[in-house]
Amino acid sequence: MKKYELVPEDTINLGATTVTRIRSLVDIPGVVSVGDLGGYIEHEHNLSHDGNCWVSDHATVYDNAKVLGNAIISNNASVYDDARVFGDAEVSDNAMVFDHAIVSGHAHVFGDTKVTGEALVSGNARVFGAAHVFGKAKVADNASVSGVVKVSGFAQVLGVAEVSGDSKLSGMRIFL
Numbered sequence: 001m002k003k004y005e006l007v008p009e010d011t012i013n014l015g016a017t018t019v020t021r022i023r024s025l026v027d028i029p030g031v032v033s034v035g036d037l038g039g040y041i042e043h044e045h046n047l048s049h050d051g052n053c054w055v056s057d058h059a060t061v062y063d064n065a066k067v068l069g070n071a072i073i074s075n076n077a078s079v080y081d082d083a084r085v086f087g088d089a090e091v092s093d094n095a096m097v098f099d100h101a102i103v104s105g106h107a108h109v110f111g112d113t114k115v116t117g118e119a120l121v122s123g124n125a126r127v128f129g130a131a132h133v134f135g136k137a138k139v140a141d142n143a144s145v146s147g148v149v150k151v152s153g154f155a156q157v158l159g160v161a162e163v164s165g166d167s168k169l170s171g172m173r174i175f176l
Contacts, residue, residue: 003028003049004038012040012060019060028052031072039073053086065098083115087122101133111146119151129164137169 003026010021019040024032031054032038039055041047042062047055052070055061059073061080068086073079077091081098085091089103093110097103101115104122111128115121119133122140129146133139137151140158147164151157155169159176169175 001026001049004047006041006044007037010037014060014062017042017062019062022047022055024054028054032056059091071103077110089121099134105140107139117152125157135170143175 004022004024007021007023012019019042021040022038024034024036027033031052039057039059041055046061046065048068053067054072055067056074059075059077061067061073063080065079065081065083067073071085071089074092077095079085079091079097083097083101085097085103087104088106090108091097091103095109095113097115099116101119103109103115107121107125109115109121109127112130113127114132117134118136120138121127121133124142125139127133127139127145131145131149133151135152136154138156139145142160143157144162145151145157147166149163149167151169153170154172156174157163161175
C-alpha cells in the first residue's frame with residue numbers, strides 16, 4: 001500500500017533535477033496525517049512506502065538517494081546522490097547528506113552540517129552546527145560532533161566522545 005502520492009502541480013527545479021512535493025495517504029502517528037503535504041522527492045524510490053519514514057517541510061531527497069525505515073528528513077535538509085538515511089535517523093534544519101554517505105540508527109544530523117563521501121553517522125550520534133563529516137570518517141555510538149569541526153579520512157569519533165569548536169580530525173585516528 002502506498003503511503004504518499006506525488007503532487008505534480010507543486011515542483012521545484014534544482015538545476016537539472018525537478019523534485020515534486022508529496023502528500024500523505026495514511027496516518028503516521030506523531031509524524032503526519034492523511035492529506036498533509038510533505039517535502040519534495042524526485043522519484044518514488046527516494047522515499048520508501050514501508051515503515052514510518054517521511055520527508056517533510058521543504059526538505060528534498062533526489063538522485064539515487066533513499067530514505068527508509070523510520071527516518072525523518074525535515075526543514076530544509078537535503079539528501080541526494082547515492083546517500084542513504086535509515087533506521088530511526090533524523091536529518092533536519094539545513095543539513096546535507098550526499099555522495100555515498102549513510103546516516104542510520106538513532107543518529108541526528110542537523111544545523112548546517114554536511115555528511116559526504118563515504119562517511120557514516122550511526123548509533124545515537126549527533127552531528128550539528130556547521131560540522132563536516134567526510135571521506136570514510138565515522139561518527140557513532142553516543143558521540144557528538146559540533147561547531148565547525150571537520151572529521152575526514154578514516155577518523156572515527158566513537159563512544160561518548162564530544163568534539164566541538166574549530167577542530168580538524170583526520171587520518172586513521174580513533175577518538176573515544
